[in-house]
Amino acid sequence: MRRPSSSPRPTARRASARRCAWCSRTGPGARRDFTPGLVAFPYRPRRPHRRLIACTAACAEHQRGSVFCVAAHVDRRIGSMDQGLPFLSRVSSETIPASVRVAYFREEFCRTAMKAEIVDCSGGAPHFDFTIRCFGPVRAGTVDRSPYEFTFRQQDQLSLHLIHRGTVHARQAGLDYSADPGACYVLDHTRACRTTSPQGERIRIRNIGVDPAALRGLVRRPHDATGLLHSRPTLHLLDHYLAGLETLEAAPEPALLHSIGVHLLDLFAAVLGPTSDAREVIAARGVQAARVQTVLAAMDRHFNQPLFTVGTLAAKLGVSRRYVHRLLERTGRTFSQHVLDRRLRYAHALLSDPHVASWRIIDIAGTAGFDDISYFNRQFRARFGETPTSVRCIIARAGAAPTGDIAARASTAAHHLKKAIFAPTLCDTSATRGTWGGPN
Helix, strand or coil, X not given: CCCXXXXXXXXXXXXXXXXXXXXXXXXXXXXXXXCCCEEEEEECCCCCCCCCCCCCCCCHHHCECCEEEEEEECCCCHHHCCCCCCCEEEEEHHHCCHHHHHHHHHHHHHXXXXXXXXXXXXXXXXXXXXXXXEECCEEEEEEEECCEEEEECCCCCXXXXXXXXXCEEEEECCEEEEECCCCEEEEECCCCEEEECCCCXXXXXXXXXXXXXXXXXXXXXXXXXXXXXXXXXXHHHHHHHHHHHXXXXXXXXXXXXXXXXXXXXXXXXXXHXXXXXXXXXXXXXXXXXXXHHHHHHHHHHHCCCCCCXXXXXXXXXXXXXXXXXXXXXXXXXXXXXXXXXXXXXXXXXXXXXXXXXXXXXXXXXXXXXXXXXHHHHHHHHHHHCCCHHHHHHHHHHHCCCCCCCHHHHHHHHHXXXXXXXXXXXXXXXXXXXCCCCCCC
């Protein structure tokens, strides 16, 4: 006898289909303790059209038969590339079983999120790692993948791709071109386009996708500026700015999020070629912000070098000392204040690290860039309210230093500390009146 349609059992079946054997032991529904904002759903290879985007939080160790738990965004419209897309999205082949890796990548990411068809050209070793960050109408991403052939379907979007590793061959509107490391190309997704890569290569790309409507007033005919782009200063500024965004793991404050989106639009327009009316605005806003970030990133790399001065920084960047000072005015601090802040933070981190517990304080001061131990002690106490010796004693009482050949690892530990503390950072450099160089 047929069960009436009002019976609750079909509902129960649908609910049970939303959890795997492991998740069912934690209670009804999907497991929600992977990452804030993420929720676990089952992955069934026989039903590849479930709208899920695999995340690095996937629990690969809890496979049960044909059901596989992955972490997916609560908003399942993630594949629309519209307002439903969260700030940060990741998909990685490392979180998906090898037997269904290509099928999942094709069905659940390429066809839904990228609006593309793919052919695996990896020779049996598929790899992909995509990260997307959303800033209003702008999407900034990084790609690390094995060779695939992409055929993009039509959608209203422009995308710019900066090649860092590997070679990409593209074809659009009857034009064929190849982009090698250091090159850049722009795709118009309102027209059919195809990209391929040689077998055996690993491809790394930074890219940015923009809704053409957001460029209205900044670029006269954005759809005409597609194809291979030659090297230009604004490309390097855009690349450095995108590198700074890669450290963002959570959405910044709304005001900063909006500023970053505006800066990216300005830089995209500067690369394509802005209108005469927008040129001055772009130069004083997005291009100027990118130049400030380039200066700050260079300071992060070289602040602890002996005799590091504004002159040496200007020489590394190929600009004048006065220009560096004027750029730093937008941050509210002088060159000396920026350098001192970085040196003190680095010294404090070294004093707090048990791997360099065998170093003398004078050695730590020298590693941080100080050549006068008395000046270092005064500035350290003024900043942290403790002497360097006190900080080291507090850390020593909190826990014993690790055993082993510390001296052999100290230099490596200091290097990693510097990279971790001074990864490219972003500051809100809002627009001011005036221009110090246009978007060339």
